[in-house]
Amino acid sequence: MKIAKLIVAAALLGGMSGALTSCSDNDTPVVYYPVNVSVNLPEEIASATILDEEYQFRNVSTNEVKTFTSASEIELTEGLYDVTYTAHVRMGNGVETTMRAMAQGVTITSGDNEINLTAYNTIEADDLIIAEVFNTGTTNATGAQNRDSYVKLYNNTDKVIYADGLSLFESDFSTVQKYEYDPDVMPTHVVVRTLFTVPGDGTQFPVQPGEYFLMADRANPASENSFDLTHADVEWYDVSQVASQQDTDNPDVPNMDKVYSYSRSITILDQSQRAFGIARLGVPADEFLASYAYTATYELVTAAGSFPMTKKGCYMMPNEWVVDVVNISPRDNYAWNVTSPAIDCGWSYVAQNSSDKTRFFKSVRRKMLYVNEAGNPVLKDTNNSTEDFNARVTPSEIELQGTAIDADGTLCTTRTYDGVTPVK
Numbered sequence: 001m002k003i004a005k006l007i008v009a010a011a012l013l014g015g016m017s018g019a020l021t022s023c024s025d026n027d028t029p030v031v032y033y034p035v036n037v038s039v040n041l042p043e044e045i046a047s048a049t050i051l052d053e054e055y056q057f058r059n060v061s062t063n064e065v066k067t068f069t070s071a072s073e074i075e076l077t078e079g080l081y082d083v084t085y086t087a088h089v090r091m092g093n094g095v096e097t098t099m100r101a102m103a104q105g106v107t108i109t110s111g112d113n114e115i116n117l118t119a120y121n122t123i124e125a126d127d128l129i130i131a132e133v134f135n136t137g138t139t140n141a142t143g144a145q146n147r148d149s150y151v152k153l154y155n156n157t158d159k160v161i162y163a164d165g166l167s168l169f170e171s172d173f174s175t176v177q178k179y180e181y182d183p184d185v186m187p188t189h190v191v192v193r194t195l196f197t198v199p200g201d202g203t204q205f206p207v208q209p210g211e212y213f214l215m216a217d218r219a220n221p222a223s224e225n226s227f228d229l230t231h232a233d234v235e236w237y238d239v240s241q242v243a244s245q246q247d248t249d250n251p252d253v254p255n256m257d258k259v260y261s262y263s264r265s266i267t268i269l270d271q272s273q274r275a276f277g278i279a280r281l282g283v284p285a286d287e288f289l290a291s292y293a294y295t296a297t298y299e300l301v302t303a304a305g306s307f308p309m310t311k312k313g314c315y316m317m318p319n320e321w322v323v324d325v326v327n328i329s330p331r332d333n334y335a336w337n338v339t340s341p342a343i344d345c346g347w348s349y350v351a352q353n354s355s356d357k358t359r360f361f362k363s364v365r366r367k368m369l370y371v372n373e374a375g376n377p378v379l380k381d382t383n384n385s386t387e388d389f390n391a392r393v394t395p396s397e398i399e400l401q402g403t404a405i406d407a408d409g410t411l412c413t414t415r416t417y418d419g420v421t422p423v424k
Helices: 285-291 396-401
Strands: 003-009 019-023 029-034 036-042 049-059 065-068 079-090 096-108 114-118 120-122 129-134 150-154 167-171 189-197 212-216 257-261 275-279 293-302 305-318 322-327 363-366 368-371 377-379 389-393
Touching: 036 096, 079 114, 096 114, 129 275, 129 322, 129 396, 150 275, 257 285, 285 293
Parallel strands: 036 114
Antiparallel strands: 003 036, 019 029, 049 065, 049 079, 079 096, 096 120, 129 150, 129 363, 150 212, 167 189, 167 275, 189 257, 189 305, 275 322, 293 305, 363 389, 368 377
């Protein structure tokens, strides 16, 4: 990623290399030395307006924390420090984000002190975010799919968040087929065809800072080339109207409440050409179904000619209800994003093309920026799935359980935070 550099420096007081500001009990002067800090800004916010900023230095030996709100104030005694930089910025489109940087084990001496930090743009989230979408699932040796898809959420904040009432949705529009729908509601809504909601009274599913929340298709035990999902927090069990296609229900794992599904049989999120997201409905489910139905017309153009078409059997999700979303498309067949750029201005992929048989055993996982002082990964969240997610990587559950990474049964031997960054 291209970056622009912002240089902030603490002024040298009166040309001195250090300032005497206090004395200890034995009259030994305590000397504070000026510190110059360079912050490398991501290109997308290089021209943004910095609303406020904070430099925090924690002395590793004494655990004393000093906080500065201006670069010109930074003076420290000699020692080893952990450094945290936080700035609230307003981008050109009016969106306010939080920029962060961190360095550990920085030595401050009596000489010149230069600290170089690389900042990351992280939108402030007051809710869970999508950490991973594993919609393709695995296959056994015969090529049959194992129905072990899942979506994993993450608490990227420093407070407890309850997953109760959070809805998982799948877009109706496809990222590989672009049509001019009338009416065009995309600037204000996501058109969805699948919607399942986490049950609970608001206190049933607490997610601690740095913890994940696992939503599974089927909370089944491990099978050939697959992994155990009986530890899932919830599953999206679906009652089928087709006798020959029935879902399986794990009675020990809570079922999500089905609000709507386009399928008459069972809901499978195996198409890698949709947007997947989470939302909190602003109205009761029955009111949503009664008031937010979407019907549109569009033109289907084929070699045989153009044909007027009608789209129905789907619903409009207001953008302000959307908590997080990721657009997914086969890499070589991407046509468009099916959500407003206000909620996702990028896309990711697991399949290389629409007929890619190697898409199985692959997921998209949100990138890790760093591990914070509490030992929790901090994940990247800029509402740009191209920048925020690692595409076509090994699913986290396969890594955690050391199960198969392909149909031949080759076992996984790696552990990463995000499909790329190794766990140390």
